Amino acid sequence: MLPYNSLQEAEISLGRNLTFAETLWFNYSATKSDYFLFCHNILFLFLIFSLVPLPLVFLEIKRLYPFDSYKIQPKVRLSLNEMLNCYKDVMFMFFFVVGPLQLVSYPSIKMIGIRSGLPLPSGWEILSQLLVYFLVEDYTNYWIHRFLHNKWGYEKIHRVHHEYQAPIGFAAPYAHWAEILILGIPSFLGPAMVPGHMITFWLWIALRQIEAIDTHSGYDFPWNPTKYIPFYGGAEHHDYHHYVGGQSHSNFASVFTYCDYIYGTDKGFRYQKKILRTLKEDLTNGAVQNGGSYNAQDIYKSE
Numbered sequence: 001m002l003p004y005n006s007l008q009e010a011e012i013s014l015g016r017n018l019t020f021a022e023t024l025w026f027n028y029s030a031t032k033s034d035y036f037l038f039c040h041n042i043l044f045l046f047l048i049f050s051l052v053p054l055p056l057v058f059l060e061i062k063r064l065y066p067f068d069s070y071k072i073q074p075k076v077r078l079s080l081n082e083m084l085n086c087y088k089d090v091m092f093m094f095f096f097v098v099g100p101l102q103l104v105s106y107p108s109i110k111m112i113g114i115r116s117g118l119p120l121p122s123g124w125e126i127l128s129q130l131l132v133y134f135l136v137e138d139y140t141n142y143w144i145h146r147f148l149h150n151k152w153g154y155e156k157i158h159r160v161h162h163e164y165q166a167p168i169g170f171a172a173p174y175a176h177w178a179e180i181l182i183l184g185i186p187s188f189l190g191p192a193m194v195p196g197h198m199i200t201f202w203l204w205i206a207l208r209q210i211e212a213i214d215t216h217s218g219y220d221f222p223w224n225p226t227k228y229i230p231f232y233g234g235a236e237h238h239d240y241h242h243y244v245g246g247q248s249h250s251n252f253a254s255v256f257t258y259c260d261y262i263y264g265t266d267k268g269f270r271y272q273k274k275i276l277r278t279l280k281e282d283l284t285n286g287a288v289q290n291g292g293s294y295n296a297q298d299i300y301k302s303e
Contacts, residue, residue, distance in 0.1 A: 001029075002030045003117070004030065010026055025118070025199075026118065029116060038109055041205050042103070045209060048209045049091070052209075053168070053169025053217075056169040059071075059219065060218075067219070071218060083168060087170045093173070093177060096177075097177045097181070108188070112191060112195050121199070126196070129196045130207065133204045134255055137187055137208065138259065141183060142253050142259040144182060145253075148179065149248060149252070157182075160176040161175040164242065166242065169213045169218075172216040211255060212254070215234060216235070220235050231257050232257070233256060251266055
């Protein structure tokens with residue numbers, strides 16, 4: 001709750017006029033408690049888990065051209081009922097694990113210094129903090145993910161997430177309850193190291209889950225704007241991790257690829273890409289010499 005009774009009080013305290021965004025924030029949050037604002041994350045997560053994967057469900061069912069040609073594992077298809085069952089399992093965990101965890105974690109958010117007052121952070125401040133959050137989460141998640149792929153961690157916890165060898169959007173948060181709790185730690189570390197505004201925290205939670213859905217989409221679209229993010233793994237990188245399955249020791253990173261490259265856990269993935277690239281070139285050259293045409297996606301369909 002903001003410590004001002006009016007816009008004029010806020011402007012006097014800041015020594016300047018409020019920006020348009022700050023005026024909107026004042027009008028919305030002035031009478032709301034910080035706890036209530038923090039709990040907006042529950043609504044955001046529910047909407048993201050429920051709505052963001054829907055276009056992918058539509059593509060999976062309709063198999064529309066040209067979108068279907070970018071499916072990474074085209075031989076693996078899930079029915080609508082199978083995808084809805086995945087969503088039901090995700091919602092069960094949401095209401096009994098994710099939601100309650102959000103409700104009780106507010107004291108830790110206040111402890112690390114997440115603020116909800118004025119002034120609002122600048123765009124550059126928000127972007128720089130989000131970058132730190134993604135980098136910290138990615139590095140920490142890499143090592144926890146590797147741990148979950150040892151014999152005990154995989155059999156007792158992580159195997160649930162790997163039930164989907166060809167991941168779908170709804171399967172991004174599909175996991176054992178213990179994994180949900182454990183992987184909450186990397187998400188918390190960035191804001192704990194560089195605490196920011198509640199709006200930045202909202203953006204962080206939302207963008208991280210949208211990114212997870214993207215990497216579990218099962219489609220590698222060439223027009224995806226994430227293609228322009230340096231070292232971003234994307235669906236192709238993480239899909240290989242699910243494709244290998246079991247106690248895989250490849251592609252552990254959640255967002256970026258540098259950890260897998262530095263620690264040598266992407267060698268199998270890079271070798272496969274090299275083989276596929278060579279095969280595509282050979283087939284393309286052969287098709288040209290024979291006067292035919294060639295679609296590169298046929299390589300994946302033939303696997």
